[in-house]
Amino acid sequence: IFFRFADMSQIHLLSTEPQYHGALAPRQASPQVVLLAVSTTLAALAGIVFVTATPGDAAQGTWASTSTRPLTTPVAVQQRSRAAPSAAGRPLPSYSSRLGAEKAESEPWGNDPIGWVGRQFAGWGDDPIGWLGLTVAGAIAGALGWKASSSSPKTAPKDEAWGADPVGWLEGAVVGGVAGAFGAKPQTVAPQPKPVAEPESCEESVPAGVGAGEFYLQSCAQCMRDGPSAPAVYQGWRGEPYAAMDCGEDSFVVTPRVLAVADGVGAWKEQGVNAGVFANSLMQQVKAQADASQDTPNPVLLMNNAYLENLNSVDYGSSTCCIATLLPDGSLEVANLGDSGLLVIRGTECVHRTEALRSDWNVPLQLSTHGDPENLVLPTMSHQSMFKTQPGDLVVMGTDGLLDNIVEADITRMVSAAKGKSLPSIAGMLKEQALKNARNTGYLSPFAKRAQEAGVEYRGGKKNDITIIVARVGQN
Helix, strand or coil: CHHHHCCCCCCEEECCCHHHCCCEEECCCCHHHHHHHHHHHHHHHCCCCCCCCCHHHHHCCCCECCCCCCCCCCHHHHHHCCECHHHCCCCCCCECCCCCCCCCCCCCCCCCHHHHHHHHHHCCCCCHHHHHHHHHHHHHHHHCCCCCCCCCCCCCCCCCCCCCCHHHHHHHHHHHHHHHHCCCCCCCCCCCCCCCCCCCCCCCCCCCCCCCCCEEEEEEEEEECCCCCCCCCCCHHHCCCCCCCCCCCEEEEECCCEEEEEEECHHHHHHCCCHHHHHHHHHHHHHHHHHHCCCCCCHHHHHHHHHHHHHCCCCCCEEEEEEEEECCCCEEEEEEECCCEEEEEECCEEEEECCCCEEECCEECCEECCCCHHHCCCHHHCEEEEEECCCCCEEEEECHHHHCCCCHHHHHHHHHHCCCCCHHHHHHHHHHHHHHHHCCCCCECHHHHHHHHCCCCCCECCCCCEEEEEEEEEEC
16 A cells, blocks of 8 residues: 555655644655565564553553563662552553663664664654554555645644644544545644743632631642653643643642642653653542541541552552641641651741651652562651641742752741742742752752762752742631
8 A cells, every 4th residue: 555555756754844743744755664664564474563552551651562571660669669558469561661771781672673673764753653654644645635734632742743642643634634635624733732820929818718716828839840841731630820830740739738749750761651640640639638628637647548549540650748737726747758848937947847768868768559568668657747837937848859959058048038028939939949959060969968978979959850839827
């Protein structure tokens, strides 16, 4: 079909040029196209099984292998956390490396020779089946004179025009081609994500349901992904103005009585897993549990119930977790598992802080879906504390993107100096300073100090996702 019906001088292939991004665009055929067709045919005749995607994996940007080889839990995950009992013995399907990371010692193509050839010569990236399908569809459309132009409903990554929805993209292209054959000129444009502005103001009034004399939290959160921004998955459960924020692998919860952050463990990338899915799902469960509780929940119990629910909805991943709850009498209860944390600043002093929990200098404890059942890390192992707050106290909670890049004394000084400013201003100031320090290769950051104490030669900040919550304690 490829050779018989496609005009090789005018074959329609996916263009990487910006003006054709997300559309079938004319491109001159090349020897690489011939190589792709021949190699694909030979592979099919030889019975080679390509990598295929399952709906769940595709939604997380991971591609499941047809192999049943046991999943190798990332080394960092093995050290950082162990699974809950309900996760023990769960079958572990294999994940293929997105860029051939699992390479044999002597062979550059690792465990994916066909994909390696394609990446070297045909440019299909890490999805040969999706690329081939769209290429063939484009060739047929070109041979029939169709003028299809369609974009994925979701914003596409730069290297894959069909984005997160290859079937929807192909369907749009075919429908457009049919319409073009009848003289119509459909043009579907993917909805552009709205720019996510940082909240300009936070709720300053007394929240509903707070009785006379009771304490509450006025909170504001900000976050940012480490590296180039990507289309954020809409997290409607967070509520506005936070639902569209792109926190990378971090996540958070803010309510009048509960603050929480989670930091997904990046080591899962080695298995093709987006740990941000675990972190977001965990925080969604925390918020659901908090909203359903008539009384202020205990943070350890809150973390435990959310974690158990999360094991039923997420197959792979792990994250640190820090939860703080404010009782009506002003008592702040905190449970911290890992290297996120919390500070309470009163005047010019830090009057309360959490402790980080690590099994090694760069290995925080975390909640996980997998691990050794004999060495479980559970919410009950978190560092727990209680502190009596006063009206006007400022609570700063953050992931390691904040705490690894700004020393406690500097956080205290900056917050104290900005105490008369709005909560968004304080959070934004901390975020910008953390980002600046993370990029400073000469800065002696908290992360660098910890590395040097462990005998590791390191200087500078630590590039990471950054999530910050700043809350002011109020009393009705």
